[in-house]
Amino acid sequence: MILKEDSAPSAAEPPLLLQGGTLLTLDAGATVLRGADLLIREGRIASLGVPEAPPDTRVLDVSGCLVLPGLIQGHIHLGQTFFRGLAEERRLLSWLRERIWPLEAAHDDESAYWCSLLGAAECLLSGTTTIQDIGIGPGARGLLQAITDSGLRAFAGQCLMDSGDGLPEAMRLDTDAALAATEALGDHFEDGPGGRLRYVLNPRFVLTCSDPLWVGIRELASRRGWPVHTHALEQRDETLAVRKLKGGRDEIEYFADQGVLATDLRIAHGVWITGAHLNRVREGRFSVVHCPSSNLKLGSGIADLLAIRRTGVPVGIGTDATACSNQLDNFAEVRLAALLQKVRHGPDAFSGLDALRLATSEGARALNLQDEIGSIEPGKRADLVVLAAGRPELWAAPQADPHDLVAFGASRATVRHVLIEGRLKVEDGRLTRLDLAEIYRQSERHLGELIRRSGIEL
Numbered sequence: 001m002i003l004k005e006d007s008a009p010s011a012a013e014p015p016l017l018l019q020g021g022t023l024l025t026l027d028a029g030a031t032v033l034r035g036a037d038l039l040i041r042e043g044r045i046a047s048l049g050v051p052e053a054p055p056d057t058r059v060l061d062v063s064g065c066l067v068l069p070g071l072i073q074g075h076i077h078l079g080q081t082f083f084r085g086l087a088e089e090r091r092l093l094s095w096l097r098e099r100i101w102p103l104e105a106a107h108d109d110e111s112a113y114w115c116s117l118l119g120a121a122e123c124l125l126s127g128t129t130t131i132q133d134i135g136i137g138p139g140a141r142g143l144l145q146a147i148t149d150s151g152l153r154a155f156a157g158q159c160l161m162d163s164g165d166g167l168p169e170a171m172r173l174d175t176d177a178a179l180a181a182t183e184a185l186g187d188h189f190e191d192g193p194g195g196r197l198r199y200v201l202n203p204r205f206v207l208t209c210s211d212p213l214w215v216g217i218r219e220l221a222s223r224r225g226w227p228v229h230t231h232a233l234e235q236r237d238e239t240l241a242v243r244k245l246k247g248g249r250d251e252i253e254y255f256a257d258q259g260v261l262a263t264d265l266r267i268a269h270g271v272w273i274t275g276a277h278l279n280r281v282r283e284g285r286f287s288v289v290h291c292p293s294s295n296l297k298l299g300s301g302i303a304d305l306l307a308i309r310r311t312g313v314p315v316g317i318g319t320d321a322t323a324c325s326n327q328l329d330n331f332a333e334v335r336l337a338a339l340l341q342k343v344r345h346g347p348d349a350f351s352g353l354d355a356l357r358l359a360t361s362e363g364a365r366a367l368n369l370q371d372e373i374g375s376i377e378p379g380k381r382a383d384l385v386v387l388a389a390g391r392p393e394l395w396a397a398p399q400a401d402p403h404d405l406v407a408f409g410a411s412r413a414t415v416r417h418v419l420i421e422g423r424l425k426v427e428d429g430r431l432t433r434l435d436l437a438e439i440y441r442q443s444e445r446h447l448g449e450l451i452r453r454s455g456i457e458l
């Protein structure tokens, strides 16, 4: 029932023409092409405007529709999709210790597979085509297999932890064994079908990773050329605990001392990042992934995106997880990001276009994928979202800026087609390769068993 195809696109596949849409290219000049065609060959955008289409071209009529680059979620935990609604009304550290860690610790490869596929289905249905997943400990292999089978483009890896208060035994890995296991997983999964999955090293956060683990991660990153994705500066309680544990240093000071700032470092949250931090990281390959719903729901705070962007550090965006933001629709995050910056800096400080860039062109820079995805330009991968014509929430005067219409009006409900490398993953609002009914059936069974294994009283 889950189709395992999805090899790399080949010259044998007929070209595909998206005909007559309004293209929000999200290129450097934010060019909008109205009533334009978009020709896809071998998984890439071949030409725009009025392309010369070969005779065997398949045509998809998208007249009246808005077409934009597939959305990018720079931070997500597909392995927490089962835990929606099971950890409400808690601040970060009790949210982790009382609920999320015991539940994650009970994952096996099978439960992680169906949990992650359920999340991947939700991502696809809401227009996300690329994710960066911070992984899980037990069940990491199931998570990586699900991402591979889903067809999503991804950075993904195994969540690494070897110490820390309140951490269940099953998640407390032996440091050397964890480093060897994560490297072996990288060898197995990287460059799988179509080369869409790239490996990323995922130390969870400073509070659960020992000094030797960070040293090993830095060494692995430099030897294998893998990036590092971690949580940092999410909540004040967390940074206070980091200072206590690391001799007064906060996360960025600690990373500097451990040499982790020399890696391709992508931090999730960065709510409490300061000007001093930004001065330290701006020269390196460093990015921040904003998770506004999660930051509000866990009471973490509101990140200052203007301050981060002024330094040239790219900002991505993501839903984080259903366990903290309850849904994986990245359009909701885009809208919220814009609204929060407006309330913080004034209504003219952050436009719909600014917000949309977090999930497209700038989100691609945050993952160092700007040469591949993030805008509609010839040569880039044909990862695209087509929003339905005739939706009342997108109906507007022709003078209205379509970036504003999408940033403030689009949602999962407006998604009609989703393409990754020119292949339809969602067609007319329905998944083409994944059987949602079967995913629900399997998920129900595996979640029940997981809750029993976790031993926690819900």
Ligand SMILES: [Zn+2]
Binding pocket: 075, 076, 077, 134, 231, 268, 320
């Ligand atoms: Zn997270």
